[in-house]
Amino acid sequence: MKIRVGVIFGGESVEHEVSIISAVQAMNKMDQEKYEIIPIYITKDRKWLTGEILKDIEIYQDLDLLKRYTKEVVLYEKNGRFVLQTKGLFKRIVKEVDIMFPIVHGTNVEDGVLQGYFTSIGVPFVGVDVYSAVVGQDKVFMKDIFQANGLSVPAYTWFYDVEYDEDQEKVLEKIKSALKFPMIVKPATLGSSVGIKKCDNQEELMEAIQDAITYDKKIIVEELVQNLTEVNISVLGNYENQKLSAIEQVLASKDILTYEDKYIGNSKSKGGKLKVAPVRKSKGMASASRIIPAQIDEKVQKMVEEEALKAFQALGSSGVVRIDFLIDTKKKKAYINEVNSIPGSLSFYLWEPTGKNYTDLLDEMITIGIRDYKKRIAKTHSFDTNILKGFSEMSGVKGQKFSKLK
Secondary structure: OOEEEEEEEEOOOOOHHHHHHHHHHHHOOOOOOOEEEEEEEEOOOOOEEEOHHHHOHHHHHOHHHHHHOOEEEEEEEEOOEEEEEEOOOOOOEEEEEOEEEEOOOOOOOOOOHHHHHHHHHOOOEOOOOHHHHHHHHOHHHHHHHHHHOOOOOOOEEEEEHHHHHHOHHHHHHHHHHHOOOOEEEEEOOOOOOOOOEEEOOHHHHHHHHHHHHOOOOEEEEEEOOOOEEEEEEEEEEOOOOEEEEEEEEEOOOOOOOOHHHHHOOOOOOOOOOOOOOOOOOOEOEOOOOEEOOOOOOHHHHHHHHHHHHHHHHHOOOOEEEEEEEEEEOOOOEEEEEEEEOOOHHHHHHHHHHHOOOHHHHHHHHHHHHHHHHHHHHHOOOOOOOOOOOOOOOOOHHHHHHHHHHO
16 A cells, blocks of 8 residues: 655745745655655645646646646544545545655745644654754754854854844944954845845945845844855754765855755856756756765865764754855865755755665655654653643632632
């Protein structure tokens, strides 16, 4: 009997379309002899749709047609089964799932929201848990944890939008006292390089902050690493065992890697073994121009590999993550930029050079998800005893408060 895998993607996120690309790629590479693949698309207005047509990337160009051939559903537990049931007056179960596979990017989906829902109803799922998802989405939380674990990060500071609105000069002074130009301004909880800008002076800094605030309430500002080379590595596993992928050197068209570099592609890059996608048809992170393996010093390579494993364990990650590093090539120093808990294209292109194809990678991720679920349910999460049995509302201070309300 096939394992029924609910692949969930989309959502109310600025990375919505990136999620669709990643999910359709994955669904088309899953072993159909072993898995029944059930697509679940979350629209931008938070409706959950399911239907076989969702496996076709072309359908997302016509949302009216998409809705006509799909059913709006909810996921819940019913008598020990996890079911997708239609909404409306005449409800019916259209599918059952054995395990959920979130392939989502950005706020409202990747940041622990979905993982929390899955945990609350008890359905098994692939990838990071709630805690890892939360810190993996918030760059401030992430860097604080890295520093506490002795990992190298670029100098940074952060603030809330309300602080900037109330006292702009105070925030600017805080930034200038902690960092020096050039700087990078980022929305703290977004990914895919959305809202990120490089600043060489205060005027550019203010413009970048105003732009970042349109995306997020929490803003992080970092000092730009000099003599910069950006490299990424993927880690597969859980807290018990981990494997490392090849390291890629990503080629940016500007000073920093942009959304366009990642998802639209670049047709004019030189050096190394590049993988370049046509601009007219993005293939997700596989579209980015890159050199694999990265052309970096052997000492730096070892540093990246060791720090990647430490970061993975520090965040309690699971499944496949991508860890991005910033390298000062002159100092031969590697700084962790961030961990992507559900990376674009699930970083399959980083595993191919190691001999692991995308189908095998997805299979291992699902296996790890099942293993994580078994370990999770083996732990004690509640007690059989009911301490409220025989409880009198007149007993204790709280009881006295309730009685006064009557």
